[in-house]
Amino acid sequence: MNVALARLLLSVAYPLLAHLASAAHDPRLAALALLDIVLILLVLPLARRDIGAWLAVGIVAIGLYMVQGSALLPVLLLLPPVLFPWLVAWWFARTLRPGSVPLISRIVGGLERCAPEELEPRLKAYTRGLTTLWAVVLTGIGVANLALGLIAVPDGLLVHLGHPPVVSVPQVVWSWCANLLDYGVAGLIMVVEYLLRLRLFPDRPYRDFPDFIRRLGALGPAFWRDVMR
Incomplete structure (x- = not known):
């Protein structure tokens, strides 16, 4: 396979x-x-x-x-929905430091076949803002999952630490949010961003979504390894 x-x-x-x-x-x-x-x-x-x-x-x-x-397994299951979004958020945020090139600016530079610094100013500002947006959203998702994981019952962190929460949510509610709803939120943001991008940059060469995905894949493994450094 x-x-x-x-x-x-x-x-x-x-x-x-x-x-x-x-x-x-x-x-x-x-x-x-x-x-x-x-x-x-x-x-x-x-x-x-x-x-x-x-x-x-x-x-x-x-x-x-x-x-x-x-009791270890239920606790371990609480961690990925917190740690993974934070890890990806850090991946975006670290490229926003002074002297760094925002992650999405690098990707768009590859699609435009130019250095990120050569992107038109409006597109450069947009890609920096989008990189910031994803860093903030993913950090927020991790925080929300942690908060719900703390007060979930019967397998939340506070319960396992011997401190039943004053305010609680059923374990299944935490799971719906952490394991399913998060992906819906991320998907919705991607769709809204794509539609907004079509309005703001109608002359860009990736209007068709399947073609956009094909172009991303065509950038090749070497490009993605360099971008993710």
């Missing part, structure tokens, strides 16, 4: 597994969801038959199996 397709399928499977695990309080599904994260991270070395990657997956699988009956 193609590595990119495998990573996509695993990425789609994670929120579904995590939501079902939280809604049903099922430690087996929780273990599968956490193992799915490891597979997403290691899918490329696994495809290359890297013995270290296969050993790591085996060790994690055994470890998750051994702690199925403990």
Whole structure:
């Protein structure tokens, strides 16, 4: 199977597994969801038959199996919806420092076949603002997931620390927000931004969305490795 397709399928499977695990309080599904994260991270070395990657997956699988009956699994399941958005937010925010080129400016420069510094001023300002927007939105998503994870019952962080929250939400509500609604919010922002971009920059060469995705893919692995540094 193609590595990119495998990573996509695993990425789609994670929120579904995590939501079902939280809604049903099922430690087996929780273990599968956490193992799915490891597979997403290691899918490329696994495809290359890297013995270290296969050993790591085996060790994690055994470890998750051994702690199925403990309180650790529900707590671990609370962490990815907080840490992952913050990690991606940091990836955007670090390119906003003085002397750095905003992440989306780099990508648009690749699409425009020019250096980011050569983008027209209006487009340069827009891409910087969009990079800032994603940094703020993803940080907010992580904060919201942390707040709900603290007061969720019965498997929230405060409950496991022995401090039942004064205000609480059912675990399934946390799961709907952290494992499913977040993706809807991100998707909605992407659609609204795309429509706004069509109005603000009608002369740009990526009006057609499938063509826009094709152009992104055509930039090639070397470009993306350089952009993500």
